[in-house]
Amino acid sequence: xxxxxxxxxxxxxxxxxxxxxxxxxxxxxxxxxxxxxxxxxxxxxxxxxxxxxxxxxxxxxxxxxxxxxxxxxxxxxxxxxxxxxxxxxxxxxxxxxxxxxxxxxxxxxxxxxxxxxxxxxxxxxxxxxxxxxxxxxxxxxxxxxxxxxxxxxxxxxxxxxxxxxxxxxxxxxxxxxxxxxxxxxxxxxxxxxxxxxxxxxxxxxxxxxxxxxxxxxxxxxxxxxxxxxxxxxxxxxxxxxxxxxxxxxxxxxxxxxxxxxxxxxxxxxxxxxxxxxxxxxxxxxxxxxxxxxxxxxxxxxxxxxxxx
DNA sequence: CGCTTTTGACCTGCGC
DNA sequence: GCGCAGGTCAAAAGCG
Numbered sequence: 001x002x003x004x005x006x007x008x009x010x011x012x013x014x015x016x017x018x019x020x021x022x023x024x025x026x027x028x029x030x031x032x033x034x035x036x037x038x039x040x041x042x043x044x045x046x047x048x049x050x051x052x053x054x055x056x057x058x059x060x061x062x063x064x065x066x067x068x069x070x071x072x073x074x075x076x077x078x079x080x081x082x083x084x085x086x087x088x089x090x091x092x093x094x095x096x097x098x099x100x101x102x103x104x105x106x107x108x109x110x111x112x113x114x115x116x117x118x119x120x121x122x123x124x125x126x127x128x129x130x131x132x133x134x135x136x137x138x139x140x141x142x143x144x145x146x147x148x149x150x151x152x153x154x155x156x157x158x159x160x161x162x163x164x165x166x167x168x169x170x171x172x173x174x175x176x177x178x179x180x181x182x183x184x185x186x187x188x189x190x191x192x193x194x195x196x197x198x199x200x201x202x203x204x205x206x207x208x209x210x211x212x213x214x215x216x217x218x219x220x221x222x223x224x225x226x227x228x229x230x231x232x233x234x235x236x237x238x239x240x241x242x243x244x245x246x247x248x249x250x251x252x253x254x255x256x257x258x259x260x261x262x263x264x265x266x267x268x269x270x271x272x273x274x275x276x277x278x279x280x281x282x283x284x285x286x287x288x289x290x291x292x293x294x295x296x297x298x299x300x301x302x303x304x305x306x307x308x
Numbered sequence: 309c310g311c312t313t314t315t316g317a318c319c320t321g322c323g324c
Numbered sequence: 325g326c327g328c329a330g331g332t333c334a335a336a337a338g339c340g
């Protein structure tokens with residue numbers, strides 16, 4: 001399944017996301033910084049409307065807009081991919097699922113217990129487990145469950161994956177989360193934590209894991225869209241800033257410990273793996289300090305990448 | 309006391 | 325069919 005995922009192939013490549021990450025940000029291609037984030041890109045592009053960008057992203061993150069629209073705004077198929085992504089290499093498609101902490105499933109919904117039927121899936125699973133324990137007709141319930149899940153499987157929740165350089169694992173994003181699981185990731189000393197939005201009727205989840213190649217990098221994957229307002233708009237990190245409506249509308253600040261953030265958008269199309277993706281990088285400019293807004297930088301990078 | 313975190317068990321999908 | 329890995333559950337423990 002992952003063989004159809006261009007993100008998986010192009011971006012993760014043979015070395016997984018961490019390797020790709022270091023490819024982008026490491027020594028192997030230092031010029032990428034200049035390509036993605038121009039040092040002095042502070043002037044908006046003529047054709048770019050920041051307010052439109054802000055509202056679109058905000059709407060999308062809050063569930064009032066589909067991710068295709070967001071992808072359009074973000075320029076999913078723009079030249080950024082050409083700049084950022086390594087060329088498609090068949091060799092890179094060789095099995096590497098087990099080598100990366102951020103698996104295809106991390107960015108691409110494919111497991112049965114997630115997404116679409118999220119709200120019901122856990123409940124049905126609970127019920128199923130209870131039935132399995134109490135009744136001997138487990139085959140029956142399993143079949144029902146499977147059939148149910150097959151139907152639900154078609155629905156996929158969009159995901160955002162942020163890679164943020166931070167000492168803090170669980171980046172504050174203004175929402176309240178309850179941790180419901182933690183799993184060791186193969187070939188990684190760092191576990192992956194699973195969080196669920198504590199708001200009732202909100203099925204948004206997020207995964208937090210640390211890159212094993214660069215422990216300073218935190219990979220946060222959001223799944224789903226909040227159906228409620230952000231309970232608290234907090235300063236604290238790039239993800240929070242990006243996900244915070246107030247940030248998007250007022251260019252809040254970012255902390256110093258966040259050196260850069262990378263935003264990956266992976267729109268899903270039912271059971272299909274994402275066709276397009278986009279990579280947005282942020283690197284704090286030391287000479288400017290934290291007072292320099294993340295959004296401006298994102299916009300700047302976006303503008304830059306969109307320029308012919 | 310209520311909420312959150314921890315953690316082992318369990319379930320599911322996928323590749324072989 | 326089997327094994328592996330990711331994802332989830334839920335009881336117990338922790339915490340304010």
